[in-house]
Amino acid sequence: MDAGVKASISLEIEDLYGAHHGWLKGWLRSRTGNCADAADLAQDTFVRMLSLRQLPVLREPRHYLATIARGLLIDKVRRRVLEQAYLEALAARPEPQDISPETHHLIIESLLAIDALLDGLGTRTRQIFLMVQLDGLSYVQVGRQLGVSVTTVKNHLGKALLQCIQLMDD
Structure with a gap:
């Protein structure tokens, strides 16, 4: 400038x-x-x-x-x-x-980035991501619970994982 x-x-x-x-x-x-x-x-x-x-x-x-x-x-x-x-x-x-205070700061910054990432996902994508990653459910189990196909689960999870990769690149 x-x-x-x-x-x-x-x-x-x-x-x-x-x-x-x-x-x-x-x-x-x-x-x-x-x-x-x-x-x-x-x-x-x-x-x-x-x-x-x-x-x-x-x-x-x-x-x-x-x-x-x-x-x-x-x-x-x-x-x-x-x-x-x-x-x-x-x-x-x-x-x-x-x-240490430095580690505490880094953890909080990481949690804020994850929070922003999750907030930026669509509702369905976030729900699927959390069910697979946190609840440990299989794609089939998630599909049954949400009434969607395994392909839909994979597509949403792919979007979420792409966001994670982009976050890691930043």
């Missing part, structure tokens, strides 16, 4: 920041109930905008900022829920697990 374009975007974002940062932080505080989280998410919203190649023409800048912030908030909540479930599963293990 041209340095002049980047500087122009930075100035536009700086203007938006000055005009709307306080409002955005208040808007987020009303949704999180936490000043620190609201401040972090407001900052992350503007940081996200800095990664844009071109800033769109904003007729409703607050709506645009709220849309970005809402997505970041959803990501934060999803991460907390997933991390809490992981910690509960870890605590339920018979022997205590000593995991």
Whole structure:
């Protein structure tokens, strides 16, 4: 990206920041109930905008900022829920697990990627994938339970596995 374009975007974002940062932080505080989280998410919203190649023409800048912030908030909540479930599963293990902060971070990032992958699959594809991979059912068993052919099960599982391969390549 041209340095002049980047500087122009930075100035536009700086203007938006000055005009709307306080409002955005208040808007987020009303949704999180936490000043620190609201401040972090407001900052992350503007940081996200800095990664844009071109800033769109904003007729409703607050709506645009709220849309970005809402997505970041959803990501934060999803991460907390997933991390809490992981910690509960870890605590339920018979022997205590000593995991370094780096390993913990990598596990959470992997779980988030898997969660996003599963979320991106169609309902039927996700269901078939989980039945085969987690429940250990055969293609025939899955087909019977869902009332579909083995070929359909294979096709859906193929789609899911392709997504897994693409995730591993990223």
